[in-house]
Amino acid sequence: MTDLQDTEKPKILVLFAHPYPHLSRVNHAMADAVRDLPHVTLHDLYETYPDFHIDVKREQALLDKHDVVVMQHPIYWYSCPSLLKEWMDSVLEYGWAYGSGGVALQGKELAQAVSTGGPDDAYRADGYNGMTMAELLRPFERSAALCGMTYRTPFLLQGARLKKPAEVTAHVAAYRQWLTDYPHPKLCPGCDVPTVPATDR
Amino acid sequence: MDGLLLNAVIYLAAAVIAVPIAKRLGLGSVLGYLIAGVVIGPWGLKLITDVEAILHFSEFGVVLLLFVIGLELNPRRLWQMRWPILGLGGGQVAGSTLALTALGILLGWPWPVALAAGLGLSLSSTAIALQPLTERNLLTTPGGRSAFSILLFQDIAVIPMLALLPLLTFGPLAAEQGEGWVGAAKAVAAIGIIIFGGRFLTRPLFRMVADTNLREIFTAVALLLVMGIALLMQLAGLSMALGAFLAGVLLAESEYRHELETDIEPFKGLLLGLFFTAVGMSVDFGLLLSQPVRVLAMVLGLIVAKAIVLLAIARFARLQWSQTWLFVFLLAQGGEFAFVLFGSAASFGIMDAETVALLTVVVALSMATAPLLVVLNDRLIEPRFVQVSDRPHDIPEDEGNPVIVAGFGRFGQIVVRLLYANRIGVTILDHDSEIIDTLRRFDFKVFYGDATRLDLLEAAGAAKAKVLVVAVDSQEASLQLVDLAQKHFPHLKVIARARDLPHAMELMNRKVPVIERETFRSALHLGEETLKALGQPAYAARQKALMFRQHNQALLEQLHAHWDEDMDKRVTLQRQARARLQQNLEADEKAQEAARGLGWD
Numbered sequence: 001m002t003d004l005q006d007t008e009k010p011k012i013l014v015l016f017a018h019p020y021p022h023l024s025r026v027n028h029a030m031a032d033a034v035r036d037l038p039h040v041t042l043h044d045l046y047e048t049y050p051d052f053h054i055d056v057k058r059e060q061a062l063l064d065k066h067d068v069v070v071m072q073h074p075i076y077w078y079s080c081p082s083l084l085k086e087w088m089d090s091v092l093e094y095g096w097a098y099g100s101g102g103v104a105l106q107g108k109e110l111a112q113a114v115s116t117g118g119p120d121d122a123y124r125a126d127g128y129n130g131m132t133m134a135e136l137l138r139p140f141e142r143s144a145a146l147c148g149m150t151y152r153t154p155f156l157l158q159g160a161r162l163k164k165p166a167e168v169t170a171h172v173a174a175y176r177q178w179l180t181d182y183p184h185p186k187l188c189p190g191c192d193v194p195t196v197p198a199t200d201r
Numbered sequence: 202m203d204g205l206l207l208n209a210v211i212y213l214a215a216a217v218i219a220v221p222i223a224k225r226l227g228l229g230s231v232l233g234y235l236i237a238g239v240v241i242g243p244w245g246l247k248l249i250t251d252v253e254a255i256l257h258f259s260e261f262g263v264v265l266l267l268f269v270i271g272l273e274l275n276p277r278r279l280w281q282m283r284w285p286i287l288g289l290g291g292g293q294v295a296g297s298t299l300a301l302t303a304l305g306i307l308l309g310w311p312w313p314v315a316l317a318a319g320l321g322l323s324l325s326s327t328a329i330a331l332q333p334l335t336e337r338n339l340l341t342t343p344g345g346r347s348a349f350s351i352l353l354f355q356d357i358a359v360i361p362m363l364a365l366l367p368l369l370t371f372g373p374l375a376a377e378q379g380e381g382w383v384g385a386a387k388a389v390a391a392i393g394i395i396i397f398g399g400r401f402l403t404r405p406l407f408r409m410v411a412d413t414n415l416r417e418i419f420t421a422v423a424l425l426l427v428m429g430i431a432l433l434m435q436l437a438g439l440s441m442a443l444g445a446f447l448a449g450v451l452l453a454e455s456e457y458r459h460e461l462e463t464d465i466e467p468f469k470g471l472l473l474g475l476f477f478t479a480v481g482m483s484v485d486f487g488l489l490l491s492q493p494v495r496v497l498a499m500v501l502g503l504i505v506a507k508a509i510v511l512l513a514i515a516r517f518a519r520l521q522w523s524q525t526w527l528f529v530f531l532l533a534q535g536g537e538f539a540f541v542l543f544g545s546a547a548s549f550g551i552m553d554a555e556t557v558a559l560l561t562v563v564v565a566l567s568m569a570t571a572p573l574l575v576v577l578n579d580r581l582i583e584p585r586f587v588q589v590s591d592r593p594h595d596i597p598e599d600e601g602n603p604v605i606v607a608g609f610g611r612f613g614q615i616v617v618r619l620l621y622a623n624r625i626g627v628t629i630l631d632h633d634s635e636i637i638d639t640l641r642r643f644d645f646k647v648f649y650g651d652a653t654r655l656d657l658l659e660a661a662g663a664a665k666a667k668v669l670v671v672a673v674d675s676q677e678a679s680l681q682l683v684d685l686a687q688k689h690f691p692h693l694k695v696i697a698r699a700r701d702l703p704h705a706m707e708l709m710n711r712k713v714p715v716i717e718r719e720t721f722r723s724a725l726h727l728g729e730e731t732l733k734a735l736g737q738p739a740y741a742a743r744q745k746a747l748m749f750r751q752h753n754q755a756l757l758e759q760l761h762a763h764w765d766e767d768m769d770k771r772v773t774l775q776r777q778a779r780a781r782l783q784q785n786l787e788a789d790e791k792a793q794e795a796a797r798g799l800g801w802d
Binding site (some may be wrong): 019022026046048160161185 | 737739741742794
């Protein structure tokens with residue numbers, strides 16, 4: 001831990017999940033903007049597994065090589081696109097990611113970069129959705145916790161459909177910067193792994 | 202010029218009329234050309250009389266044929282064939298020469314005449330034998346390969362034969378023996394030139410010509426190459442065909458192989474046709490009419506003697522009986538080299554003109570019988586061996602397997618491997634004993650037998666099995682098997698491979714629950730890959746392919762409902778379906794775009 005330099009960048013795996021990227025304004029541009037970052041691996045799930053058959057061993061090996069997992073996707077029906085859910089269901093195996101002996105992801109970090117159609121004031125206790133983004137994303141947060149990963153504050157774009165081109169451009173640039181400045185989980189002070197009782201893992 | 206044009210019109214017209222008729226009658230193209238030749242030749246309508254010149258000219262078709270065959274055999278594969286060539290070829294030429302020489306001596310000919318005749322008659326016709334083999338794609342079967350090896354050996358053997366002929370004379374010509382050494386030197390030099398040129402000169406030449414982007418110049422160079430080699434070989438006293446073959450082999454690995462092949466192909470086809478026509482014309486019906494018994498007896502003797510030798514060789518090479526007869530019939534005739542050899546023998550004074558004329562008729566007639574024998578084999582002999590082959594049916598052990606797979610070719614194998622991988626017991630039936638022997642070495646337990654036989658199906662445990670996979674090649678057998686299974690084992694779930702649309706319709710008529718058109722999914726997948734190659738995202742391409750499949754399935758059912766109606770109705774249905782699919786794909790795309798507008802970014 002101590003031999004890490006302050007400038008050491010974490011290896012980030014971006015799990016990009018969008019069924020029709022060619023029809024997307026925001027997510028497509030975001031993915032394109034970070035593709036060339038040397039410490040980032042952009043993994044386009046729909047491009048890799050169009051028939052939903054996921055190569056579990058390959059995905060696990062990919063996770064082994066990274067410190068941070070960023071799930072980048074739009075919110076569909078108050079959740080992620082279905083292939084990303086399928087990815088979670090099949091890759092985060094018992095005995096590997098969680099459960100007895102499942103320590104492969106421990107100490108790594110999970111973050112989300114998501115866009116919503118609705119504006120931010122919809123995602124409040126008194127908004128029309130009746131819940132906050134934190135509440136909406138709770139399943140992901142809990143999944144991270146069960147795998148012994150730190151869950152970081154998501155990178156959000158809300159009301160994506162109402163954004164003007166200039167705002168989209170600014171958001172894309174901010175996303176690139178966010179990933180560029182992303183601190184190494186092992187250098188992150190106070191980022192203690194939330195504990196799940198061993199009997200429940 | 203008028204004469205040339207007129208002759209060309211006569212040949213082409215004869216071929217255009219005779220060949221399609223012969224094909225339609227199931228006689229094969231060679232016989233069609235031969236008949237055309239007889240009809241327009243000196244003993245038919247007398248439209249053409251200069252047979253000798255035509256025969257000589259059209260021999261070039263054989264040269265082109267061997268060049269094209271050489272293109273498909275690279276040196277490595279040729280080297281792998283060295284033992285069949287030497288063993289089978291040597292055996293055939295030596296055996297036939299001995300047998301035929303003995304027959305000649307029995308006829309009372311002096312031994313040099315008998316030996317010269319024996320040598321010439323031992324050779325078969327490369328063109329006549331190879332045409333059916335290539336037409337039916339049989340060159341890669343054991344029988345085809347053996348036949349090809351022998352033909353190749355004969356092409357080589359003709360060289361020493363021509364060199365040795367002078368030794369059979371006792372007259373003043375014997376002094377010319379010294380020619381042998383000069384001849385050998387010339388031969389070595391010519392072959393050296395071809396190997397050197399083929400290796401080092403042709404590629405830069407082709408590249409230069411290809412760069413001009415003038416298609417016809419490339420064709421011209423290809424023809425020039427083959428003709429030049431033929432000329433060189435002729436000057437060296439060698440077989441033109443052999444030289445062309447050698448050049449073909451040397452170019453087999455060059456990047457211009459396919460272009461050469463397509464450029465030479467039409468010339469080869471036409472000239473070979475002309476060659477067969479010329480053989481038909483050269484049958485001297487005058488001689489045949491004046492001594493019919495003698496000539497026909499000699500033709501019969503020739504074919505029987507060669508057939509016996511070939512049968513022995515086929516046994517030695519362990520060919521299956523079903524392939525043996527085709528092998529025998531293809532090679533049992535005389536060949537075009539005999540004309541050359543007899544001509545040479547006559548010039549050395551070994552044979553008199555009368556003998557040469559007699560032997561020429563015999564050879565020409567035997568060449569004409571070869572395609573007839575092939576038809577005979579197809580109609581009468583081979584079907585027997587395919588069905589009642591010399592291999593007894595295995596009695597499958599009823600192991601209580603839940604699945605029976607009938608047909609273990611390219612298709613059935615994949616089905617079985619998936620099931621094996623999941624430890625599901627499979628009883629496999631196939632009737633190609635060659636495939637079976639190979640697969641048994643890979644530890645597949647395959648039973649030899651005709652799955653359309655009730656007793657065999659019973660022995661395979663059809664009464665207890667759950668699923669029958671019908672993966673046989675033959676549509677007829679597939680439908681027979683389905684009928685049989687539905688009648689006697691109605692509990693079996695039948696899963697069938699359909700070879701094409703009409704076959705699928707027949708299977709649908711029988712209400713087979715699962716029908717898979719064999720090429721549909723792989724072709725659809727290639728289409729999907731093409732969409733991807735054009736820049737479409739993988740998932741979108743996949744969805745489009747799946748939507749296509751869904752529509753196609755619906756169309757299939759519609760077509761089935763109208764299958765017995767006329768073609769027009771089906772065409773209309775297909776057209777409507779195509780339009781509908783296009784509309785749906787567009788609507789789908791619009792819906793997605795609309796969703797984006799609603800914030801599903």
